[in-house]
Amino acid sequence: MKPLLGIERVTQRFGGLVAVSNVSFQIFENEIIGVIGPNGAGKTTLFNIITGIYKPTEGKVMYDEGNIAGFRPHEITQSGLARTFQNIRLFQNMTVLENVLVGMHTRTKANLFDAVFRTGRLKKEQLEATQKAEYYLRLVDLYEHRHSAAKNLPYGSQRKLEIARAMASEPRLLLLDEPAAGMNEQETAELMEFIGKLKALGYTILLIEHDMKLVMNICERIIVFDHGCLIAQGEPEVIKKEPKVIEAYLGKEA
Amino acid sequence: MNRILACLARNQLLISLTVLALALLFPLVFPSQYSIRMATLCGMYIVLALSLNLITGYTGQVSLGHAAFFGIGAYTAAILATRFGLNFLFTFIAAAIVAGLAAFLLGLPTLKLKGHYLAMVTLGFCEIVRLVEMNWMGLTRGPLGILNIPPPSLWGFTIDAPIEYYYFIVALVVLTIKLVQNIVDSRVGKGLIAISEDEIAAEAMGINILRYKVMVFVISAALAGFAGAFYAQYMSYIDPTSFGTDQSISIFIMIIFGGLASIPGTIIGVIVLTLLPEVLRGLMDFRLIIYGLILIAMMLVKPEGLLGNINFTRIKKAADGKKAGELK
Ligand SMILES: Nc1ncnc2c1ncn2[C@@H]1O[C@H](COP(=O)(O)OP(=O)(O)OP(=O)(O)O)[C@@H](O)[C@H]1O
Numbered sequence: 276m277k278p279l280l281g282i283e284r285v286t287q288r289f290g291g292l293v294a295v296s297n298v299s300f301q302i303f304e305n306e307i308i309g310v311i312g313p314n315g316a317g318k319t320t321l322f323n324i325i326t327g328i329y330k331p332t333e334g335k336v337m338y339d340e341g342n343i344a345g346f347r348p349h350e351i352t353q354s355g356l357a358r359t360f361q362n363i364r365l366f367q368n369m370t371v372l373e374n375v376l377v378g379m380h381t382r383t384k385a386n387l388f389d390a391v392f393r394t395g396r397l398k399k400e401q402l403e404a405t406q407k408a409e410y411y412l413r414l415v416d417l418y419e420h421r422h423s424a425a426k427n428l429p430y431g432s433q434r435k436l437e438i439a440r441a442m443a444s445e446p447r448l449l450l451l452d453e454p455a456a457g458m459n460e461q462e463t464a465e466l467m468e469f470i471g472k473l474k475a476l477g478y479t480i481l482l483i484e485h486d487m488k489l490v491m492n493i494c495e496r497i498i499v500f501d502h503g504c505l506i507a508q509g510e511p512e513v514i515k516k517e518p519k520v521i522e523a524y525l526g527k528e529a
Numbered sequence: 530m531n532r533i534l535a536c537l538a539r540n541q542l543l544i545s546l547t548v549l550a551l552a553l554l555f556p557l558v559f560p561s562q563y564s565i566r567m568a569t570l571c572g573m574y575i576v577l578a579l580s581l582n583l584i585t586g587y588t589g590q591v592s593l594g595h596a597a598f599f600g601i602g603a604y605t606a607a608i609l610a611t612r613f614g615l616n617f618l619f620t621f622i623a624a625a626i627v628a629g630l631a632a633f634l635l636g637l638p639t640l641k642l643k644g645h646y647l648a649m650v651t652l653g654f655c656e657i658v659r660l661v662e663m664n665w666m667g668l669t670r671g672p673l674g675i676l677n678i679p680p681p682s683l684w685g686f687t688i689d690a691p692i693e694y695y696y697f698i699v700a701l702v703v704l705t706i707k708l709v710q711n712i713v714d715s716r717v718g719k720g721l722i723a724i725s726e727d728e729i730a731a732e733a734m735g736i737n738i739l740r741y742k743v744m745v746f747v748i749s750a751a752l753a754g755f756a757g758a759f760y761a762q763y764m765s766y767i768d769p770t771s772f773g774t775d776q777s778i779s780i781f782i783m784i785i786f787g788g789l790a791s792i793p794g795t796i797i798g799v800i801v802l803t804l805l806p807e808v809l810r811g812l813m814d815f816r817l818i819i820y821g822l823i824l825i826a827m828m829l830v831k832p833e834g835l836l837g838n839i840n841f842t843r844i845k846k847a848a849d850g851k852k853a854g855e856l857k
């Protein structure tokens with residue numbers, strides 16, 4: 276089977292700091308993969324490379340058989356990757372619904388001409404887009420709040436809205452950066468269940484999480500980072516017992 | 530406060546029509562040359578301020594050189610009308626195109642850079658354009674200005690009475706409002722607002738931010754060029770003093786005062802700040818100081834401007850949603 280995403284010997288340097296060091300791994304269609312690792316391990320940097328915010332110093336990001344390293348973020352989103360951010364980056368003054376509508380940007384077409392002359396195509400598309408956006412909002416249980424400003428949502432809901440907004444771009448691969456950060460235990464459990472459901476909907480998911488225990492249940496494979504290096508990958512049961520992983524975690528805590 | 534806003538939001542159309550009716554009746558109630566002239570200038574500044582609001586208010590890119598595009602439009606129209614006797618349909622469109630082209634050439638390299646480069650570059654650009662207008666004697670006649678610019682005429686009908694100019698600008702204002710509103714209410718407009726809120730997130734949502742910024746900068750400049758063409762043919766005389774940095778800053782202050790990303794706010798901002806110096810005639814020399822003080826006060830008390838960030842369409846939807854919720 277061909278992988279959906281192939282990271283090939285990727286390195287990212289910031290001046291003297293090597294944030295990601297010679298990392299390679301693959302993701303296959305409809306997998307849920309967890310990326311774990313202590314603070315500053317390079318997890319978010321990896322996401323930033325995959326989504327085009329950084330161009331890696333070395334290495335390739337193979338997606339759909341082409342190397343997308345160095346593509347602009349909007350081109351990457353267009354090609355079917357979408358992400359959420361560790362530090363929530365919603366459009367705070369826009370409404371919940373509008374946030375999701377912006378998420379649909381790459382899947383809608385109305386251009387300046389349609390806008391200025393309010394063409395039939397624009398109106399039709401707006402109607403369809405709104406209905407679709409409402410569908411995503413129902414999925415994450417935010418439909419009732421669709422007309423509130425995003426900034427007025429509680430923290431946990433903002434994280435869910437970010438997921439809905441990412442889903443709206445109809446991605447094949449969803450990258451979620453610590454989606455449970457700041458949530459209480461119950462919210463976290465619900466979220467993990469929800470992410471499990473996304474797999475059933477056909478999504479492929481790459482999920483960063485700080486807390487190893489959280490991802491054990493839903494991820495099929497786990498990738499462990501430490502100091503920019505990929506130190507282990509495999510099934511949760513194996514990862515749990517891997518001495519290097521225990522050391523990376525306990526070493527940090529000690 | 531929220532109640533009042535919701536009420537205003539629900540009656541948006543009615544209020545817009547009332548304001549339009551008042552604007553149409555204005556010269557009949559206040560027929561003096563002076564009041565019609567002030568109202569006409571207000572209209573022109575509304576076009577200028579709304580166009581600046583597209584790039585600065587909605588898209589969040591601070592431009593401090595709007596008067597440059599206004600001037601480019603005015604000179605383009607003036608030169609074409611006086612030397613080539615072109616009809617105003619051509620002079621207006623040419624003014625918009627030349628101003629838009631200038632914005633394109635200026636914006637493409639500048640808007641690539643993150644941060645406040647646009648503010649600095651546009652400020653410098655405005656000064657450069659003024660110097661060119663001042664010194665390229667062959668083209669602009671420098672400080673002498675261009676005289677005897679013919680009034681707009683079409684099919685034998687010439688706009689020359691003040692009241693005709695007034696209705697002409699009212700039509701332009703209505704068109705501009707409609708244009709800005711249509712852009713803002715569309716997918717394109719949401720992209721622009723997303724850029725102003727968070728560029729990284731906007732890009733991650735698939736918005737080509739450079740393309741959008743350049744596009745809106747060009748539209749904004751083209752509209753200013755249009756206003757410039759109007760100004761040239763209305764005044765029938767232009768010189769470089771009308772298009773300097775102080776003019777750019779005045780337009781900028783109008784949108785800051787009235788509200789970034791707000792059409793009613795812009796209109797109110799323009800009217801207040803155009804009439805204020807007239808009311809305070811004796812303090813004419815202190816005009817810019819007064820503007821400055823207003824700006825500082827605004828920044829302290831209400832940094833988003835009078836009506837900034839108040840989106841009546843959203844308020845209406847939210848209110849309707851609540852009502853629907855109560856019925857359930
Ligand atoms: N733009 C940047 N410039 C310089 N250094 C950076 C940049 N981005 C990240 N780094 C550094 O790279 C290292 C990895 O950071 P990264 O954010 O990827 O870690 P992380 O695994 O996501 O950590 P956390 O769990 O805290 O989110 C850190 O030392 C960080 O300071």
Ligand SMILES: [Mg+2]
Binds near residue numbers: 318319320361
């Ligand atoms: Mg991180």
